[in-house]
Amino acid sequence: MTVNNVDREAIRHGKITEQPLRERPAYPTWAMKLVMAITGLIFAIYVLIHMVGNLKIFMPDHNGVPAIDEYGRWLREAGAPLLPEEGLLWIARIVLLVAVILHIHGAITLASRSKQSRGKFSRSNLMGGLDTTATRSMLITGVILLAFIIFHVLDLTMGVQPAAPSEFVHGEIQNNMIATFSRWPVTIFYIIAMLALFLHLFHGIKLAASDLxxxxxxxxxxxxxxxxxxxxxxMIGNIVMPLSIAVGLVG
Known part of the structure; x- marks a missing residue:
């Protein structure tokens, strides 16, 4: 049997009924959590690989070509001749886009269900510390990261102004990074986003274990x-890179 009144005083006085609190959802909560865990781990693997690739900006040029530009060209040509140029890159982009959509949908749905189940009673048994901070800030850090992803794509992938600097040239990754992170507001936003990413990943990876x-x-x-x-x-790898450019250590 289920509770008819979300007021816990009603539970104590035995006011119960066989009527469910809400209709059975089309997608069960456990399935939503499983999707969130899988897509979250996809992001974790991607940001780790992406960070390693970005650190090539510190490597010396090869035959006059920046190491990170060679890396970018390799990404565009990966899979050839089986796939057309940028074919594998676009497959990765589509997978990430679908994962983002599923992750956002799952986050909003689970937050709504949690709020509906709690009713007027808020969660109060958190003990404090980094775990609690990461838990309480998941939606906030998620919004920050979504805004950062949109800006980052417009800036360093598409070169759309004013997100991107006027010096943007497709394919010249190192010059584009130097131009964009020479702008302190962009560098500061990038650092804030990396702090949000740290909290989001910290809680997300721990939560993925139970959800899986x-x-x-x-x-x-x-x-x-x-x-x-x-x-x-x-976080450290992605903060060192823009800071090094902003203070003139790379350029």
Missing amino acids: GITGRKWMGVFAFLAAVVPAVV
Whole structure:
């Protein structure tokens, strides 16, 4: 039997009924959480690889060509001749776009269901510390990251002004990065986004373990380790790069 009145005083006085609190959802909550976990891990793997690629800006030129420009050309030509130029790159972009849409839809749906289930009672059993900060800020950091993704694509992928600098040239990755991160407001926004990414990944990777049905102590420990290390490495790597450009160490 289920509760007819979300007021917990009604529960204490035995006011119960067989009527459900809400209709059975078309997509069960466990399936939503599974999708959130899978898409979240896709993002975690992507941002780690993307960070490693960006750090090539610190590597020396090869035959007069910046290392990061060579890396960008390799990405565009990967899969050839089986796939057309940028074919594999577009496959990755489509997968990431679908994952973003599913992740956002899942986040909004689960937040709505959680609020409906709690009613007027807010969660009050959090103990504080980094775990609590990351948990409470998931929606906020998610919004910051969505805004950053949109800006980042307009800036360094599409070169759309005013997001991108006027010096933007397609294919010249190093020059484009130097031009965009020479603007302090962009660098500061980038750093804020990386701090949000750290909190989002920290909580998301830990949560993914339970959502994927992992309960063993060994594997829970592995996910706890990854939740601490991966976000920190990504955050530091992605902050060092724009800061180095902004203060003139790269350029």
